Every structure is written in C-alpha cells, then in structure tokens.
Amino acid sequence: MENSLTFFQVLSIAISALAFATAFWLYRWVSSQPSSNAKVAEVGQLIRSGANTFLAKEYKTLIRFCLIASLLILVFLPSPIWKDNVLDNVVMAIAYIAGTVFSAIAGKIGISIATIANIKSAEAATKGIKPSFMAGYRGGAVMGMAVVGSSLFGISLVLLLTGNTTALLGFSFGASSLALFAKAGGGIFTKTADVSADLAGKVEMGIPEDDPRNPAVIADNVGDNVGDVAGMGADLFDSNVASMAAALVMAASLGNPEKNIAMVLCYAAIGLLASIIGVFTANMKEGGDPTRALNTNTYVTTAIYGILTAIATYVFDFNWRIWAASAIGLLVGVIIGIATDYFTNDNKKPVRAVAKACESGPAFTITSGVSYGLISTLPAMVGIGISALAAYKIVAPIGAGGNEVAYGMFGISMAAVGMLSIVGMIISNDAYGPIVDNARGLVEMGDLGDKALEITDSLDSAGNTVKAITKGFSIGAAGLTVIALLGAFMTEVNDAIAAMGLNIEKITGFDVTNPTVFFGLLAGAAIPPVFSAMLMLGVDRNAQRMLAEIHRQFKEIAGLKEGEPGVKPEYDKCIEIATAGALKELIPAGLVAIIATLIVGFVGGVHAVGGFITGNIVSGLVFALFMSNAGGLWDNTKKYIEAGNHGGKNSEAHKAGVVGDTVGDPFKDTAGPSINTQITVVSLVASLTATLFLTLSIF
Template sequence: MAILIGIVLISVSGFVVSLALYRWIVRLPQPSPSLTRISTLIKDGANVFLFREAKYLTRFCLSAALCILLLLPRPLFLDPSIENLYIAAAYLFGTVLSALCAVLGMQAATIANAKTADRARQSLASAFLCSFRGGSVMGIFVVCTSLSGITLLFFFTDDTSYLLAFSFGASSLALFAKAGGGIFTKTADISADLVGKVELGMAEDDYRNPAVIADNVGDNVGDVAGMGSDLFDSYVAALVASLVIALSLDASYAYLVLSYSAVGTFATILMVGSVRLKEGKSVTSALNRSTYGTSLLSLLGFALVTYLLDAPLALLFCTVLGLGVGSVIGIVTNHFTDDTHAPVRRVAASGKKGPAFSVLGGFSYGLLSTFPALVGIALCTLLSYRLAAPLGTGMGFFGVSLSSVGMLSIVGMVVSNDAYGPIVDNARGLAQMSSLGEETLARTDALDSAGNTVKAITKGFAIASAGLAVISLLGAFLAQIGMEAARLGLSAVQILDALSPSFLFGLLVGIGVPAVFSALLIQAVQDNACLMVEEIHHQFETIEGLKEGKAGVLPKYDTCIDLATKAALHRLIPAGLFTILMTLVVGFFGGYVAVSGFIIGNIACGLLLALLMSNTGGLWDNAKKWVEAGNEGGKHSDAHQAAVISDTIGDPFKDTAGPSLNTQITLVTLVSSLFASLFLRYSLF
C-alpha cells in the first residue's frame, strides 16, 4: 500500500509541475499583434481538426466498447456477467486519458509557438526555454497520466483483463490520432512544398502560400497530439505487459514494475526544471544533456528500488539493459539522420546529378539504418530473457518486459524533446511570416535545426520502445492463454511449433498486414495532396495579386485547413479497422497458435518498415535543410530541387506511416490478448 501511495504522490507532483509550466508560458508577455493573429489561425485550425476528429473517434470508441461489453471476457448472451461492463469501462478509461494527453499537449504547443518566436527577438536562450517548457507540459503529463491511471486500476483490481482493456483503449485512440494527424500534416506539407517551393520558388513559410497555415496546423495535430498519444500508448503497453506477466508469476513483482516506472517519472520531473541553454552553446547538446541526465538519475533510482525491495539483481540488469539500448538506438538514428554526419551530406551531394540519385541514396541508407536498431532490439530481448530465465518458469519474458519498462522510463523527457520540435518549427514560420528580421530568423533556424535532429532520434526511440513493448506483450499473450486455459479446465496448452501449418499461416498473414496498413496511409496522403495542390493553383489563379504579393491580399487559409481536415478524417478509419479485423479473422480461423504466428510476423515486418520509413524520411528532410543552409549550391539549385522532391516522398514515410506502425503492432498484440479466451473456445482450426 505504501508503494502505491508513493507512486500516486509522485504522479500528483508531476501534474502540479506540468500545470505550473503551462501557467508560466501563459503569463509570458503577449506577442505582437501580427504574431498573435497568425498564431491564432494555427491554434483555431488545430482545434477544429481535433474537434472533428473527436466526433469520429467517439463513435468508433463507443462502438468498440459495445463490442467488448457483448463479448469479453465471455459472450454476454451465453454467460451474463458484470465483468463485461467493467472491461468496457476500463477500455473507455484508456481512450479518455490518451485523448487528454493529446489535447493538453497541443494547447500548450499552440500557445508556446508565438511566444517562442517573440522571445527569439531577445535571445536564443530565452526562446529555447519557452519552447522546451512548452513541450515539457505534455512530456510530464503523459508519463504521470500513464502511471497514475495504471496504478489506480491496479489498486482496485488485479484482473489482467481490465489492464489489457485499458491499454487497448489507449492504443486504439493513439492509432487513429497518429494516423489522422499524420495524413493531415503531410497533405498540407507536400502540397505547400510542391507548389510553393518547386513550382514558384517561394520560401519555406511564405505567407502567400494558401497551404502554409495548414502546414503549421499539421505540425501540432501530427507531431504533438499524435506523438503524445503514441508514446502514452507505448508506455502503457510496456507497463501492462509487465504487470500481466508479473501477476501470472508472483504479485510482488508487480510492485517492482510500478516502482521502476515511478523512479523514471520522478527523474524526468527533476530534470525538466533544470534544463537551460547558455548563450553560444549548442541547442542539440542542451536537449541531449536533458535525456542523458534523466537516464543517469533513473539508473541510480533503479538500483535503490532494487535494494529496498530486495529484488534479484538480474531484474535490475534487465531494466538497465533496456535503458542503455534505447540510448544506443538513438545515437545510431542520429548518425543516419543528422546533417553533421556523412549519410545526409552524401545524399544531398548526389542530388546535383538528379532527383533519382537523391531518392536511391536516401532509400539505401534508410535500409542500412534498420539493421543496427533491429540487432539492438534483438540483443536486448535475448540478453534480458537469459538474465531473468534462471529465476524461474516464465521469468524470461518478465525480464524482457522489464527491459521495455527501463527503456520507457525516460519517456517523459523523450516526449518533451519531441513536442519541442513542432513548437520551434511553428516559431520559425511565424518569424518569417511576421517579418521579425534576419537575426530572429537565424535564432529560430538554430532551434528548428536541433528540433529536427532530436525529432528523428525520438522517432527511433519510439519505434524501438514499441518493439520491446510488443515483444513483452507477446509474453503477456502467452501468459493470458495459460491462465484462460486453466480457467477453462484444459489440462495443457499446445506448445507453439514454428513449423505447424497454423503458425505459418498466421506468420505469413502477419507479415503482410503492416505493408497494407502503410499503403493505405500513404495513398491517403497522396490522394489528399493532389486535391490540395488543385486548391492552391485555384487560389493563385483567381485571387488577384496573391502571387505577386500585393499589399493586403491574403489567401484563403481556412479553405486548405478544411480540405485537409475532411480528407484526413475520411481516410482515417479504414486502416485501423483493417488491422483489428485481420487479427480477429486470423484468431477465429486458426486459433491461438495462428495468432501467435500473426503477432510475430506483424512485429518483425512492422518494426522493419517503421524504422525504414522514419529514418529514410528524416534523412531526406535534413538533406534538404543542409542544401537550404547554402551547401551543394544552396536554394534554387539542382541539388535543392532534388532534395525537395526526395523530402516530399519522405514526408508520409516519416510522419504518417512510419510512426503509426508503432501503434499498429501494439494494437494487434493487445487485441489478441483480450480475445485470447474466445480464440481458445471458438476457432475453425
């Protein structure tokens, strides 16, 4: 009981700090009328998108809750039970908390962007503090909401079905939030670049471009709201997997899991308040110091918790291993996506010979970048399993789950750094559109450049952590199968055989699902961008004086925002439904053995594609920025045109399909675990 109370107190302190940071940003001096006007357009557009998306997702979540009520843990029409109602309520609880993380983070970001641009007129350090604290509002809120929500659920019931339903709620909403935001932002980004940069040679955030405000709106709904829900989902999934496995072994291990998580949360809260930037120092170094500092504090806390709870040292090593591998994967991602390293510069240089060389070079480096990360995840899984396995039956997967908890222990700081990116990106656009001067623009460029680097690293971290979390969830699925089999009175559960027809059937179908899921999202971006390009052309042709920049003539920004919103929401549901329905079809067709293969195939293919698309897109993005900084011929050169085209291809890779695959593979495993009892009872084979 004392442990649970301590965890709740840490969560409450985090909420207080998050609120204090939000109030600090709100109380900063009001920016100039020009900045405020443009910032309000961005904020209103983001709110319109979230409001319309909420209506779509409310209907979906209520329908899903009704299905859960009727079917889980047993069909209501066969065995009426109050348990069905509780599981449906736990699912809705997860969706509500995930939505709260998205909404609060975006509100803070859309206030901080204008104030960051305004403070950039004074100094780089002042602007950095505003943008970082704006991101930290969501970072702290995400981790505290995850931890407190699961702790409260665990306090009232230790039934694993409720925990899995809660995680399923977080995952289903995160999938649609990330996919919907990704479709919106890349629809606007691609359209603005193709017409503004490639056709007309306009600057990045030229006010004449009708899609420029929609592009800035997309940064918030995709990279702030979407990523907040995404990492909330990964963190919850890792905790739930560990708790499910722990409860199948020994309930005392559940307190160890929650304590490790609380340590990471407390370390994040301490570090957020200490982050500063000294004038003349590197912004990227300041952000990296915050991450490494949080990791070090977490490491010390893990050791203390292990000692106080008298837990086996092997479990501490598993947790530390996950934390270390997460950092290494971030460093590898940085090598392939940062413009200070050879891959980005070589791709930028190859663009002088034509766009095809830029595309081929970036794609080949993207393929190379997947290998170190996959090896890191594989080694972490193998070593943590081997470390914990001697402690008893079932402890191997518990060790893997603890490594995912260790990796995600610093998720609060990761989210803070990730949300910082869109804030400074918006600030840079606001500075350009409000003509704040070259010095201010140079400062926001420095902030934005660091944001792009850190954003690429956080995406690599998010994918790696999702990979470990779903491997842990595979262990939770098998534990759930064992518990359900015992409850049904089955003497034994068939041992998984990698050569059985059912397993191979599930494996091959599982490999195909991430590819189809990605295709649906990329096609949505392509189709919607075509519509927006037509709208931009229409405005340039019909609004007299717009292309020439005549004083007082402005484009119809709202039309582009409305078009991107409707198009994104129209294509939002099919990809998510496809994932859920395929899992159920495989389960009821081939049983739990087929589902096990399906999960493994989905994890393997999903991780590969997610890493490939996120890293390739990040590399192309920074290659473009390297050229725009004056290298390889600078703006309007052949290398620049090739870089813009490559970046346009990479946009839906890195900001729509790639990050959404994190949640897709988590969702598959959670659906499988929730429906485990039904797969045991009812399947064709």
C-alpha cells in the same frame, strides 16, 4: 518498510500528481512569458484554432468509433457476455473508454501549450537564445509531463479500482485506438497540408512557402502541431501504457504477484520522477549549444533513473535481476538512439553521400537514400534482439524449476519498461522540435529580424538532431513492448484455458516449423507494408481534394490571387478538408490490420495468431526503422544542400534533394511512425480476443 501493493499504487498516483503539478507550473511559466507582436499573435491564433478544429473533429469521430468498440467489448470481451461474467465485461469496456479519455486529455493539453509556446519562443528569440530555448523546451515539457503523468495515473487507478490486470489491456487498447487516430490521422493531415500547400503555392502559383494568400498555409502549420505534437504524444502514451500493461499482466501471473506489480509501478514512478528532475535541470547559458543541452537532460535523467531504481531495489528488497533487465533496456535504448543518429546526422557519411548523389538527379537521391535507410535497420534490429535476449536470460533463472519461460518474458517486458522509463524526457525533447520549428516560421512571418531568425534556426536544427535519437529510442521501446505483448498474449490464452476448463494443452510457445504458425508469420509480415501503403495513398488522395478546394478559392474569392489588402482566404475550409480526409483515409488502414488479425485468429486459431503477431513485429520494425530513418536522412540532406553545399539552394542538386524530402515526408511523418501503433493494436486485439479464438476458431 511499508511494502504492500497499495503503498505503491498510492505512490504512483502521487508522483503522477506531481507531474501534473509540474505541467501546470510550466504551463503558467510559459504563458507568462512576454508577447506583444500583433502579426505573430494573429498567425499564432490561426494556427491554434486550426489545431483545435482538428482535435475537436478527431475526438468527435473517435467518440463514435469508441462507442462501437466499447459496445463490442461489452458483449464479447474478455469473454462473451452470455457466459455469465457481465461485470468483467463492464470493467473492460470502462477501462477501454478511460484509456482513450486519458490519452485525449494529454493530447489536448499538449496542443494547447504548443500553440502558446511557439509564439513565446518566437518573441523571446529577439532577446537571446536562452529565453527562446527555455520557452520552447518548457512548452514541450508540459506535453511530456501530461502524457506520462496521465498514463501512470490511469494505469494505477485502473489497477487500484479493479485489482484486475486484464482490464489494463482494455485501458491499453483504448490508448492504442486513440494513438491510431492521432498518429496516423495527424500524419495524414500534416502531409496532406504540406503537399497541397507546396503544389498550389510554390509550383502552380510561384509564391513563397509561407505566403498568407495560400489557403493551405495555416493548415500546413497546424499539421506540425497535430502530427508531431499530439500524434507523437499519443503514440508514446500508447507505447508507455502498453509496456506497463504487458509487464503488469505477466507480473500478476507469476509467484508473489503483489510484489512484482509493486515493483513495476515503483520503477515506472521513479522513471517519471527522474524525468521531472531532468526537466528542471534543462538549462543553457547564453550562447550555449541547444543540442548539448537537450542531450545532457537525457543522460541526467538516465543516470537518476539508474541510481534511484537501484536504491529502491535495495530498500524494498526487489530482485536485482529484474532491476538489471530494466537497466539494460534503458542502456540499449540510448545506444540505438546514437546509432540512428549516425544515419540522419549531416556530419556523417550517409547524409553526405546522398547529398553527393543528388548531383546526378532525383533517381539517385532516391536509390541511395533507400539504400542507407535499409542499412540503418541493422543496428536497431540487432540491439532490440540483444536486449530482449539479455533481459530474458537474466530474469529467467528466478523461475527456476518450471517457470523460466514466464519469468524470462517478464524480463523482456521489464526491459521495455526500463527503455520507456524516461519517456517523459523523450516527449519533452520531441515536442520541443515542432514548437521551435513553428517559432521559426512565426519569426519569419512576423518580421522579427535576422538575429531572431538565426537563433530559432539553430534551435530548430537541434530539434531535428535530437529527434533522430528519440525516434530510435521509441521504435526500440515499441519493439520490446510488442515482444512482451507476445508473452502477454500467451499468458491470456493459458489463463483462458484454465478459467474455461478447456481440454486443451497449455501453450508453451509458437514454433515456426508448425505450418500454422508459419502461415501466420507470413501473413503478419505483409500487414505493415500494406498498412503503411494505404496511409501513403490516403495522403495522395486527400491532397487531391485539398488542391481542388485551393483552386476553388483562388477562382471564387475576388482579389485573393492578386493579394488585395483585406482579402483573406478561407483557411478553415482547408483545415476542415484535411481533417475530414485524414480521418476518412486512416479508418480503412486501421481496419485492415484489425480484421486481418481476427480472420487469422478465427481461421487458424491461437497458433496462427502467435505467428501473425511475430511476423507483424518483425516486418513492422524493419519498415518503421527504414521509413523513419530514410525520411530523416532525406530531410537533413535537403537542409545540408540548402546550407550551401553541392550548389546550394535552387541548384539541380537542391531540386533532387527536394524530391527526396517530399518522398521522405510521408515515410517519416505518416507511414513509419504509425507502424508502431499498428503493431501495438494488432498485439492488443490478439490478446483481448484470445479467448474467442480458443473457442471459435475453424482449425
């Protein structure tokens, strides 16, 4: 069989193209679904144009940030330009820009389809659960295909054109930059709008949640799309690219690099293929259970991936140990997802216990929710640890005779690649959630009837349950990826030592009894809490600004308060404020993480940075898991009470549940998931600037 690297690069590009074709077909399919209700169309159009406003503004800010970053890259990375390697720097800068552009395009496609699919799903709900589900699911799948197709396409293209794996770190850093804006910015946006819409509408004015008089109501709906669709997509684009980049950087530094690289690309391509097949198997009978339909896809895709990679390993004579590492990654991902589900599912003890605690008031809602959120970190932490250990131990023997460590770290990176192999399916399931959530809102606002409401309710609830599983999956994968990035950092440092002919011993690890490493460890562990706190405080400040605008509109627009016909609030003003504020608030938080990395590196050198990355990973994972799971738990607790338990809606327990949910919202939608991106950014900044720390650090 043809076994050369080029074959697999072309294969990857071909399967990426297939993903794009699938996305295009699904896009057309969703668009061709019927829609006729004028009211639904009007509100849908407002949401669509609001989301586009946010994206346009975000991308505009990003271009400026990107220009500065790429200029810095051009001058300093991979090593200062005055050291006569101009071409490398140009390649790196271009790769960086490509990383942002590819991710941005995928985000744009996702938003575009999500704001069509919500309308289609809403109207289809009048016909039955199956067409409504299919519209929502296939809309989500467009996002899934676009994200994974463009990430694999980008990686393969950069590799094909440059033949340089270090350039992949540039591409990955570009993806991280965008993810930081999209995920953290989107997270601040969505919570800003949510909080101020609730405060101004429900609390101050006493009007219902989705009252069109509320100037923030459209911003609130836009938030679901920019946070949960575009933000989530950029986050997973970033994780996926980072896992591949880490694996490829290490693959290139091992014996027989061409074959290793070929294998990484082959597995990634098969993962994408399995996701494409999985998307088309997604189906449900009229009256079926949407949760089961979504989970079935995941298991089908997992099985297809396992079988196809085994065949490929046999046919192309890849190493079975590496196959096993990737399979373990995927398996543990599924297990972590199931464990996460336990803590957020309203059929299980934690949600029930917190709901009971709500009867004693908001303080107990918070302490019990925090407690279960904290406990929920254990299975995932141990799971990530075990999968990393197992992958390492399985792959390390390949390097017998001095190269065990490098191969072991490569094994961990392959576990991450395996865990993320079905990311196309994960994104499809994840994006389905906000689409049917929006659809539910449109059904209500468009008066499409009780049956349709019931259907979209059940679709929405399935989205919440599945989300917990996919979220655990993506945090687990991020954990493995960043461990792999720690290996990539070490590889980069040692490559630089060799390339520059420095008289320094190669780094063989980061020893915690080395006080420089320990110092880095403690400093790195403090960054995720600070980062997430800055985002949460940013939401508070931004909400204050938006509230002021809402008050202004109620005061200055005659007849708005009274709901006179034809008088409409200036929805776009609120969207602009949420957008501008979100971007303004996220930048300091992002800079804190980046600058802290640079300070630690320039002061303490590479050992301090190794500790810093490690501390950052460890505490970042704990806080990401804690915040995401506690937030999900409170959300479902509130819904459980609203379903008529412990007094139901408007009871004292419900009020306490609302407080829990309001605390949980920034936990799970702003701070928690952004920590993933923060960890990746820190790891990449460290790897990219490794050379600088070697030559310029104080100690």
